[in-house]
Amino acid sequence: MKLVNETIHLLKKEILLEWRSKYAFNGILLYVVSTVFVCYISFNLTPGFSGSSGYAVVWNVLFWIIMLFASVNAIAKSFMQESKGRLLYYYSIASPQAIILSKTIYNILLMSLISVLALLVYKIFFVKPLGDSLFYFLTVLLGSISFSTVFTMISAIASKAGNNGTLMAILSFPVIIPVILILIRLSKRAMDGIDRSFSYGDIGVLFAINAIVITTALLLFPFLWRD
Secondary structure, three states: OOHHHHHHHHHHHHHHHHHHHHHHHHHHHHHHHHHHHHHHHHHHHOHHHHOOOOOOHHHHHHHHHHHHHHHHHHHHHHHHHOOOOHHHHHHHHHOOOHHHHHHHHHHHHHHHHHHHHHHHHHHHOOOOOOOOOHHHHHHHHHHHHHHHHHHHHHHHHOOOOOOOOHHHHHHHHHHHHHHHHHHHHHHHHHHHHOOHHHHHHHHHHHHHHHHHHHHHHHHHHHHHHHO
């Protein structure tokens, strides 16, 4: 119960700080809209491409590339932007598990909101009918959760290594590549309207990856926190 209360209070703090500044949300939303618009202009400058067989594949892959970099920009600074004084204050009032859980939940909420808005913006510019719109939407939410859990843990590790951005890229690469490949495969099936039962295995793999990452973060972060 103590862990739950600490997590809720820290989560409220994260949401309140973001509501006051709106720095991360506005910055990432601007990045997504501008990137989608640039892609839209580039596609329009290629005659006949919108009607080609590869248009749907490119449409889908581009969306996940945009969301990947948006996630990096939004979540990479989860711990890196915290001052040493604030971290010391957290150390005195809350457990390390509550801190990593609150950061993870906050990043999931932030990325879910950004992902939904990004999907709406993307659909405005790229009019591509989806075979299973609901399943595509659920895949986007699942992708937001996966990106958030992975990058939050990696951000925590990198922050204890002198805020080394290179280290974060190296550590996240082996985990995020399988995740994004699975998401691309799931979303492509949703675009084609393929029966959802063919995707249950990939969904299970994603849930397993998320469970492993969260468990690892809960076990590893207390040791990093003492450093």
